[in-house]
Amino acid sequence: xxxxxxxxxxxxxxxxxxxxxxxxxxxxxxxxxxxxxxxxxxxxxxxxxxxxxxxxxxxxxxxxxxxxxxxxxxxxxxxxxxxxxxxxxxxxxxxxxxxxxxxxxxxxxxxxxxxxxxxxxxxxxxxxxxxxxxxxxxxxxxxxxxxxxxxxxxxxxxxxxxxxxxxxxxxxxxxxxxxxxxxxxxxxxxxxxxxxxxxxxxxxxxxxxxxxxxxxxxxxxxxxxxxxxxxxxxxxxxxxxxxxxxxxxxxxxxxxxx
Amino acid sequence: xxxxxxxxxxxxxxxxxxxxxxxxxxxxxxxxxxxxxxxxxxxxxxxxxxxxxxxxxxxxxxxxxxxxxxxxxxxxxxxxxxxxxxxxxxxxxxxxxxxxxxxxxxxxxxxxxxxxxxxxxxxxxxxxxxxxxxxxxxxxxxxxxxxxxxxxxxxxxxxxxxxxxxxxxxxxxxxxxxxxxxxxxxxxxxxxxxxxxxxxxxxxxxxxxxxxxxxxxxxxxxxxxxxxxxxxxxxxxxxxxxxxxxxxxxxxxxxxxxxxxxxxxxxxxxxxxxxxxxxxxxxxxxxxxxxxxxxxxxxxxxxxxxxxxxxxxxxxxxxxxxxxxxxxxxx
Ligand SMILES: Nc1ncnc2c1ncn2[C@@H]1O[C@H](COP(=O)(O)OP(=O)(O)O)[C@@H](O)[C@H]1O
Ligand SMILES: [Mg+2]
Numbered sequence: 001x002x003x004x005x006x007x008x009x010x011x012x013x014x015x016x017x018x019x020x021x022x023x024x025x026x027x028x029x030x031x032x033x034x035x036x037x038x039x040x041x042x043x044x045x046x047x048x049x050x051x052x053x054x055x056x057x058x059x060x061x062x063x064x065x066x067x068x069x070x071x072x073x074x075x076x077x078x079x080x081x082x083x084x085x086x087x088x089x090x091x092x093x094x095x096x097x098x099x100x101x102x103x104x105x106x107x108x109x110x111x112x113x114x115x116x117x118x119x120x121x122x123x124x125x126x127x128x129x130x131x132x133x134x135x136x137x138x139x140x141x142x143x144x145x146x147x148x149x150x151x152x153x154x155x156x157x158x159x160x161x162x163x164x165x166x167x168x169x170x171x172x173x174x175x176x177x178x179x180x181x182x183x184x185x186x187x188x189x190x191x192x193x194x195x196x197x198x199x200x201x202x203x204x205x206x207x208x209x210x211x212x213x214x215x216x217x218x219x220x221x222x223x224x225x226x227x228x229x230x231x232x233x234x235x236x237x238x239x240x241x242x243x244x245x246x247x248x249x250x251x252x253x254x255x256x257x258x
Numbered sequence: 259x260x261x262x263x264x265x266x267x268x269x270x271x272x273x274x275x276x277x278x279x280x281x282x283x284x285x286x287x288x289x290x291x292x293x294x295x296x297x298x299x300x301x302x303x304x305x306x307x308x309x310x311x312x313x314x315x316x317x318x319x320x321x322x323x324x325x326x327x328x329x330x331x332x333x334x335x336x337x338x339x340x341x342x343x344x345x346x347x348x349x350x351x352x353x354x355x356x357x358x359x360x361x362x363x364x365x366x367x368x369x370x371x372x373x374x375x376x377x378x379x380x381x382x383x384x385x386x387x388x389x390x391x392x393x394x395x396x397x398x399x400x401x402x403x404x405x406x407x408x409x410x411x412x413x414x415x416x417x418x419x420x421x422x423x424x425x426x427x428x429x430x431x432x433x434x435x436x437x438x439x440x441x442x443x444x445x446x447x448x449x450x451x452x453x454x455x456x457x458x459x460x461x462x463x464x465x466x467x468x469x470x471x472x473x474x475x476x477x478x479x480x481x482x483x484x485x486x487x488x489x490x491x492x493x494x495x496x497x498x499x500x501x502x503x504x505x506x507x508x509x510x511x512x513x514x515x516x517x518x519x520x521x522x523x524x525x526x527x528x529x530x531x532x533x534x535x536x537x538x539x540x541x542x543x544x545x546x547x548x549x550x551x552x553x554x555x556x557x558x559x560x561x562x563x564x565x566x567x568x569x570x571x572x573x574x575x576x577x578x579x580x581x582x583x584x585x586x587x588x589x
Contacts, residue, residue: 108461
């Protein structure tokens with residue numbers, strides 16, 4: 001594992017009216033690692049994802065990706081740079097097939113224009129085939145090879161989450177951000193998911209993971225950052241975080257709310 | 259990559275064959291029927307263009323006839339007033355409609371569905387007012403008269419020939435839509451309709467695509483307006499008053515988000531006024547009731563309803579011939 005920093009958040013704050021959903025968070029994610037972002041419900045994890053992926057513009061602070069300032073970029077530009085994500089509340093293109101969903105993930109890497117489409121140029125056809133094969137490959141990669149033609153809306157819940165990952169991977173990202181990928185999964189499904197996440201990491205893609213399931217996170221991560229009430233309260237290797245009194249308090253203190 | 263089923267190609271081939279034979283069947287001198295056939299062509303193009311906008315991209319428009327009017331008037335002005343060749347006039351009219359569509363596209367990228375619906379219907383009103391008030395350009399309330407017939411090598415085309423020209427244009431438009439839908443652009447459009455935030459996160463420039471599709475949709479509507487202008491020889495603002503709602507009925511009732519939907523919608527809704535000639539005062543009411551009924555009972559439109567029904571009949575047949583499998587198919 002190198003020590004090169006891929007994604008860096010500097011003093012990021014996101015306010016909604018009076019609420020600081022993310023409060024002066026600094027974070028560094030190294031190339032090639034599996035980095036977890038944990039914290040009780042409402043800690044600001046999803047908001048942090050939304051800031052990185054350009055859905056929200058932070059109230060203050062900066063996001064650097066590969067040394068470039070991406071704070072002000074729009075979501076589609078962020079994706080173009082090599083950041084992909086999944087959604088906590090599943091956001092598939094429900095009326096389309098699994099394969100089409102993943103093909104859309106390849107959008108920024110598909111090199112075809114409206115004019116090319118109109119005249120069916122050779123270049124456009126090649127681009128379409130490349131997109132098709134990429135989507136097939138990604139479905140195989142996550143184990144959905146048999147669901148190509150299935151409508152996204154008729155997939156079972158667990159497979160929907162997996163399909164979101166395949167779709168994100170199709171954009172050929174440098175980092176993939178997974179927002180609670182094993183929410184609603186049973187033990188065997190989340191085991192498979194852990195294997196998929198290792199495979200993603202081994203293929204050279206950095207992983208930033210938001211997850212509630214502590215056992216899952218501690219087993220899989222190289223590094224863990226803990227948010228509470230929007231602020232960072234702890235960061236380190238899983239063993240350190242597990243025994244941090246502040247983290248224990250944040251989790252225990254919130255237990256009745258969850 | 260997308261493959262169209264053999265059976266679908268057969269259906270398309272049959273439809274084209276019928277379309278080719280129709281004017282011969284009704285008789286080359288039967289202007290009443292020829293006008294109806296030509297109306298299927300421009301309504302087909304209009305429904306297909308509105309379908310790109312509403313059905314595929316999820317952008318509401320209650321004023322689509324405005325682009326048809328813009329296309330028609332632009333054609334008439336370029337062709338008659340300015341004396342340009344009809345081919346140049348058509349290209350000009352389409353480009354002008356495209357640019358006007360982009361303006362509405364700007365609104366699309368800023369407004370939610372409900373405000374967009376109001377904006378587009380306001381836009382249609384504004385276009386009507388401009389047509390009525392700019393008498394020097396459009397003929398005002400008296401209408402624009404004497405739009406010439408198409409002339410090729412000194413031969414003036416009658417309705418019989420015009421129909422074939424219109425049909426050729428319509429087929430090209432559907433080919434264009436087909437290619438568009440099964441391309442990167444088409445997938446992006448559907449992504450925008452399905453889940454705009456996820457679409458953006460997949461790298462789709464959501465506003466950019468709304469903008470582009472508004473332009474394309476308006477350009478096609480403008481093209482239909484050209485055919486309309488030539489067919490009618492005459493344009494007036496009130497001809498477009500009710501067209502927006504007719505188009506909406508065609509698109510919604512036919513079936514949104516499929517290429518066959520507009521065809522079915524055009525044939526069904528386009529024929530209604532002829533069948534209900536004696537009740538013509540109630541036509542808008544009939545459209546309204548149809549939209550409500552289809553929304554309630556066939557949310558995927560007439561085409562979608564027929565497809566589902568056919569699917570059910572097929573599975574039942576299969577189940578009957580393979581009784582052992584019935585338990586699995588039973589749901
Ligand atoms: N768009 C928004 N507008 C207002 N408040 C928001 C918005 N998004 C999130 N919040 C608030 O920000 C806080 C953090 O939410 P979130 O990031 O979803 O937490 P987590 O993902 O860690 O559970 C919550 O109190 C939530 O209500
Ligand atoms: Mg969350």
